[in-house]
Amino acid sequence: MKSLNLWLNPNYGIFPCRFPSSRLNLFYSIPHSSSSSSSSSSSSSSSSIRCHSSVTQHPLRCAVLGAGFAGLSVVWHLLKQSPKELNLRIDIYDEVGIGGGASGISGGLLHPYSPKVKLLWEGAQCWQESMKLLRVAEEASVSKDCRTGESAGDMKAFAAHKRGILRPATDMKNMIKLNDNVKTGLPSCRVETLNNEEAQSLLPGVCLPLATAFYMPEALNINSQHYLEALFQGCKNLVKESSTLDSRLKQLSLHKRSVHRLSEFEGEYDAVIICLGAKVNMLPEISGRLPLRTCRGVIAHLQLPDDMNGYPESGPSILSDAWIAVQGPRSLKVGSTWEWKSMNSSPNVSSEEASKALMELLPKASTIYPGIKDWVFSGARAGLRAMPPLTTLGSLPLLGCINDVIGSNHTCKYWLFGGLGSRGLLYHAWLGNLVAQAVLSCNEEVIPSELTSWKATEPKI
Numbered sequence: 143m144k145s146l147n148l149w150l151n152p153n154y155g156i157f158p159c160r161f162p163s164s165r166l167n168l169f170y171s172i173p174h175s176s177s178s179s180s181s182s183s184s185s186s187s188s189s190s191i192r193c194h195s196s197v198t199q200h201p202l203r204c205a206v207l208g209a210g211f212a213g214l215s216v217v218w219h220l221l222k223q224s225p226k227e228l229n230l231r232i233d234i235y236d237e238v239g240i241g242g243g244a245s246g247i248s249g250g251l252l253h254p255y256s257p258k259v260k261l262l263w264e265g266a267q268c269w270q271e272s273m274k275l276l277r278v279a280e281e282a283s284v285s286k287d288c289r290t291g292e293s294a295g296d297m298k299a300f301a302a303h304k305r306g307i308l309r310p311a312t313d314m315k316n317m318i319k320l321n322d323n324v325k326t327g328l329p330s331c332r333v334e335t336l337n338n339e340e341a342q343s344l345l346p347g348v349c350l351p352l353a354t355a356f357y358m359p360e361a362l363n364i365n366s367q368h369y370l371e372a373l374f375q376g377c378k379n380l381v382k383e384s385s386t387l388d389s390r391l392k393q394l395s396l397h398k399r400s401v402h403r404l405s406e407f408e409g410e411y412d413a414v415i416i417c418l419g420a421k422v423n424m425l426p427e428i429s430g431r432l433p434l435r436t437c438r439g440v441i442a443h444l445q446l447p448d449d450m451n452g453y454p455e456s457g458p459s460i461l462s463d464a465w466i467a468v469q470g471p472r473s474l475k476v477g478s479t480w481e482w483k484s485m486n487s488s489p490n491v492s493s494e495e496a497s498k499a500l501m502e503l504l505p506k507a508s509t510i511y512p513g514i515k516d517w518v519f520s521g522a523r524a525g526l527r528a529m530p531p532l533t534t535l536g537s538l539p540l541l542g543c544i545n546d547v548i549g550s551n552h553t554c555k556y557w558l559f560g561g562l563g564s565r566g567l568l569y570h571a572w573l574g575n576l577v578a579q580a581v582l583s584c585n586e587e588v589i590p591s592e593l594t595s596w597k598a599t600e601p602k603i
């Protein structure tokens with residue numbers, strides 16, 4: 143190996159990283175995270191990675207499987223964190239295209255709390271990173287290169303629903319819990335306790351069973367598909383910015399293609415990052431080896447007829463036994479059903495499945511918002527969640543290098559970024575950042591052990 147100009151700092155460990163194909167020998171110095179505790183990994187920001195590379199004419203080749211929240215977040219962070227001089231080629235594979243799975247149809251509700259308004263594990267970090275990525279997408283959506291087939295107005299609309307989320311207390315036991323949990327609220331995503339009068343002024347006609355609701359004014363409701371398209375544009379903008387007249391050190395391509403097995407990528411790539419959502423278990427090398435359960439959810443789309451008064455401008459989305467995600471004054475989504483063990487990942491919903499979902503969701507939604515009866519059904523979409531096991535810290539996504547899990551000798555590194563459950567929007571940004579750091583530094587230890595410890599237990603499916 144050629145001598146490398148190592149940047150030494152007593153606070154940093156030096157990790158040699160030799161990609162198996164020997165196309166690129168890299169040394170990265172990254173902060174020690176021996177305990178892999180969340181706090182230590184939190185401090186390992188992208189800027190603290192120092193790369194010293196002997197770059198051959200061959201690029202570092204990464205395949206990202208899946209173009210949902212997980213896949214696009216990791217792509218953005220790979221591009222953002224990789225050193226300027228690193229020749230990096232990223233190929234995204236998705237059988238449908240951007241937002242082809244659960245991400246594209248999701249309710250788009252974003253806040254860092256459990257249904258009982260308790261701050262989730264690493265909620266502050268997740269919230270902060272999600273806000274950053276939303277801003278990236280927001281900026282990209284108005285960039286002059288944005289050519290998604292959507293008008294600029296539509297693209298901006300993904301972030302326009304900054305109307306907050308209202309969580310009504312539904313029974314006494316629930317109320318005590320909620321009251322207790324409110325104390326864990328973040329200053330950047332507050333939880334306010336509202337009485338009936340205050341709630342009515344936000345949303346006239348709202349019906350609070352216990353005359354109390356918890357309001358998260360900064361919580362968001364986005365149009366997920368538009369967000370993903372804008373984030374992809376953000377990735378393309380990064381590639382463009384890093385190109386000069388005589389060099390294209392960063393390359394990014396999207397291949398609309400089905401992945402049937404991991405062995406398709408052997409020899410072609412240095413790192414393969416698997417972000418296939420609930421369909422990850424369909425790959426033969428992985429099938430039965432991950433502790434994931436699937437759960438199909440249907441979302442009903444409703445419209446308000448022109449002769450009715452529209453949903454109030456500042457009217458919040460609602461989180462209750464069913465949720466209402468407001469998309470505009472005359473458009474909202476009601477969700478969601480939970481069909482455990484389903485293998486049906488199709489976004490299409492038959493009329494029979496739609497009417498069953500409506501029969502379940504509308505009574506729940508109208509308990510809190512009786513005005514829903516004036517809205518008219520305009521369609522339904524569905525997605526398959528990849529649900530990870532419940533731990534003492536909650537349902538945590540599954541991350542890490544899985545070469546040991548899939549067995550046999552492989553010439554490249556396989557990384558898993560999955561099990562985002564029902565909170566992909568909250569988790570995708572921070573975890574995408576961590577996965578990118580791990581891939582670039584070839585070091586799984588930058589990922590908190592809470593997210594990789596699933597590998598130590600036998601899957602119970």
Ligand SMILES: Cc1cc2nc3c(=O)[nH]c(=O)nc-3n(C[C@H](O)[C@H](O)[C@H](O)COP(=O)(O)OP(=O)(O)OC[C@H]3O[C@@H](n4cnc5c(N)ncnc54)[C@H](O)[C@@H]3O)c2cc1C
Nearest residue numbers: 208210212237242243244245249250251401419439566567
């Ligand atoms: C009904 C419903 C409502 C939800 N609402 C919310 C919400 O309001 N807020 C929130 O935070 N989360 C919500 N979620 C959860 C969220 O959607 C998921 O956590 C998130 O989408 C998972 O992202 P992902 O990138 O891991 O998977 P996906 O979005 O499923 O992405 C996987 C991608 O891989 C592609 N793919 C799969 N198999 C193959 C293959 N063999 N070859 C090639 N490509 C393949 C798919 O086309 C897809 O684009 C909801 C989920 C559902 C089902």
